[in-house]
Amino acid sequence: MRAVVLVGGFGTRLRPLTSNLPKQMLPIVDRPMIEHVVGHLAAHGVEEVVLSLGFLPDTFRNAYPDGRCAGVPLHYAVEPDPLDTAGAIRFAAEDAGIDEAFLVLNGDVLTDLAVDELVGFHRASGAEATVSLTPVDDPSRYGVVPTDTDGRVTGFVEKPPAGEAPCNWINAGTYVFEPSVLGRIEPGLRVSVEREVFPAMADEGVLYGFRSEAYWVDTGTPETYLGVQLDLLDGVRGPARSGVDDAAEIHPGATVRRSVIGPGVVVAEGAQVCDAVVMAGSRIGERAVVDGSLVGRNATVGPEAQVLGLSVVGHGAEVAAGELLSDDRRPEQD
Ligand code: GDD
Ligand code: MG
Numbered sequence: 001m002r003a004v005v006l007v008g009g010f011g012t013r014l015r016p017l018t019s020n021l022p023k024q025m026l027p028i029v030d031r032p033m034i035e036h037v038v039g040h041l042a043a044h045g046v047e048e049v050v051l052s053l054g055f056l057p058d059t060f061r062n063a064y065p066d067g068r069c070a071g072v073p074l075h076y077a078v079e080p081d082p083l084d085t086a087g088a089i090r091f092a093a094e095d096a097g098i099d100e101a102f103l104v105l106n107g108d109v110l111t112d113l114a115v116d117e118l119v120g121f122h123r124a125s126g127a128e129a130t131v132s133l134t135p136v137d138d139p140s141r142y143g144v145v146p147t148d149t150d151g152r153v154t155g156f157v158e159k160p161p162a163g164e165a166p167c168n169w170i171n172a173g174t175y176v177f178e179p180s181v182l183g184r185i186e187p188g189l190r191v192s193v194e195r196e197v198f199p200a201m202a203d204e205g206v207l208y209g210f211r212s213e214a215y216w217v218d219t220g221t222p223e224t225y226l227g228v229q230l231d232l233l234d235g236v237r238g239p240a241r242s243g244v245d246d247a248a249e250i251h252p253g254a255t256v257r258r259s260v261i262g263p264g265v266v267v268a269e270g271a272q273v274c275d276a277v278v279m280a281g282s283r284i285g286e287r288a289v290v291d292g293s294l295v296g297r298n299a300t301v302g303p304e305a306q307v308l309g310l311s312v313v314g315h316g317a318e319v320a321a322g323e324l325l326s327d328d329r330r331p332e333q334d
Helices: 031-044 058-061 084-095 115-125 179-184 193-204 222-234
Strands: 004-006 046-052 071-076 104-105 107-113 130-135 170-175 207-211 216-218 255-257 273-275 290-291 305-309 324-326
Touching: 004 031, 004 084, 004 290, 031 046, 031 071, 046 058, 058 071, 071 084, 071 290, 071 305, 084 179, 084 193, 107 170, 115 170, 115 207, 130 193, 170 179, 170 193, 179 193, 179 216, 193 207, 216 222
Parallel strands: 004 046, 004 104, 046 071, 130 207, 255 273, 273 290, 290 305, 305 324
Antiparallel strands: 104 170, 107 216, 130 170
16 A cells, blocks of 8 residues: 655744754654654555655655655655645645555654554445544544544544534544545645545545554644653653663763753753753753753753753754743744
8 A cells, every 4th residue: 555644734833843844854762753654654564655745845855865764665746835734635646646545644643553454444334535533632632533333424623622522532644545535625726634625525424433542642742742752761652762872972970861862962061851852963061951841953052051841942053051941942933
């Protein structure tokens, strides 16, 4: 089977980390996010991945110059303008010449979903499209998807107001599409699969939902992007592992706890890094504190500075000596 993976969004909620780097090229512990996503597909026998690109497409081309990612051949489909999710799927599927049932993925989701079971369920139900579903506590950030007892989707509500969701099973961002779905999407226009295509298909009774309680995280916010990496360190997903790269330089008088420390990072004497991600080449100065926060590549946290409470420091940014950031972004965002 082939898979279209959507990676063309602007990643606005993760700015400034995504101001000049697509979300799916940000690291998850030791590899770019896209390699985790494609690696999972490869483990389920996917033979080609079509990357649906818009924002900064050359970043992907340059990272995979031989056209393979996690061992899987890539096809690059670059939209001339952002076409939104459905427009992007149609564009990419046509660009790659897809004419059989195929998978579609939101490229910012990390999951252990049994893709083979999803496909088996899709075939058995005779659906035109099947959406994987996962249960969450707060459905208001997602597409909410009630089903009947056979799994037929009875409605699709994208990001309902808090407290108004009809259930807590949400669109988990992996779909199986029959090629006929493409004919429902007007070519060359911005069309949303969640707000237009799925609600119409639910009304016709041709959309099914496959419920799964497998590990699932949408990494699109600072909280979830950090959390998914702490899950890997904690052994919540697979065996627990260290997040400290061999090529990091940690002073014996520094404290590093439950954190991802990338290659070339320097953590100076007396510094404390806890529950945090510090990307390649950054420097954490003497007695500085980084706690529950994200620091991009080649950034500098000056001596005695404090970066706390889900703060986000962009690539190459500087936090001055002694400065305090709490739930803040550097450079500041509008
Ligand atoms: N090529 C292309 N073009 N890709 C796009 C575009 C576009 O115009 N817009 C968004 N994307 C990509 C993003 O890069 C991301 O991988 C994926 O589409 C989903 O976009 P997000 O911006 O991450 O959406 P979301 O997280 O708010 O909501 C979506 O995901 C939830 C589950 O993770 C929806 O599909 C919800 O219904 C769903 O519950
Ligand atoms: Mg998302």
